[in-house]
Amino acid sequence: MNTPAPRPSVLFVCVHNAGRSQMGAAFLAHLGGDQVEVRSAGSAPADAVNPAVVQAMAEVGIDISAETPKALTTKAVQSSDVVITMGCGDACPVYPGKRYLDWQLDDPAGQGVDAVRLIRDAIEQRVRDLLADLGIPAAV
Secondary structure, eight states: OOOOOOOOEEEEEESSSSSHHHHHHHHHHHHHGGGSEEEEEESSOOSSOOHHHHHHHHHTTOOOTTOOOOBOOHHHHHTOSEEEESSOGGGSOOOTTOEEEEOOOOOOTTOOHHHHHHHHHHHHHHHHHHHHHHTOOOOO
16 A cells, blocks of 8 residues: 655745745645645744735635744754745745755845735746646645
8 A cells, every 4th residue: 555645745935934035825725635744934924914915815716814934043943844945035045955046036025916916926836837847736
């Protein structure tokens, strides 16, 4: 009898955990469902998720209004299979044996919802590509 493959664990990291990493985690949870474990964190977490990010995600049917920025921990990195950095530079710890992807994306901080929509759409496409790479079919 075949043992099911363990669920891959993905950690999204940006500086404030208030925009890009929140959108990445929300899209992966939404599109990957229970087939993937999703985390997000920031190297210097903000007090709240960016309201323009919450609005932009709501427009595509994903509610992140209850999310709160979380601090990046060594444990979170060590327990993740894939670590996706989004502009945290040298603040993101690097551990051997982890797969790292650095997604160069504009920071939504201080930008209006029109600019955030462009960032949101780029993140959604990258998350869909990641799911395909992991062999996980994206939910419709």
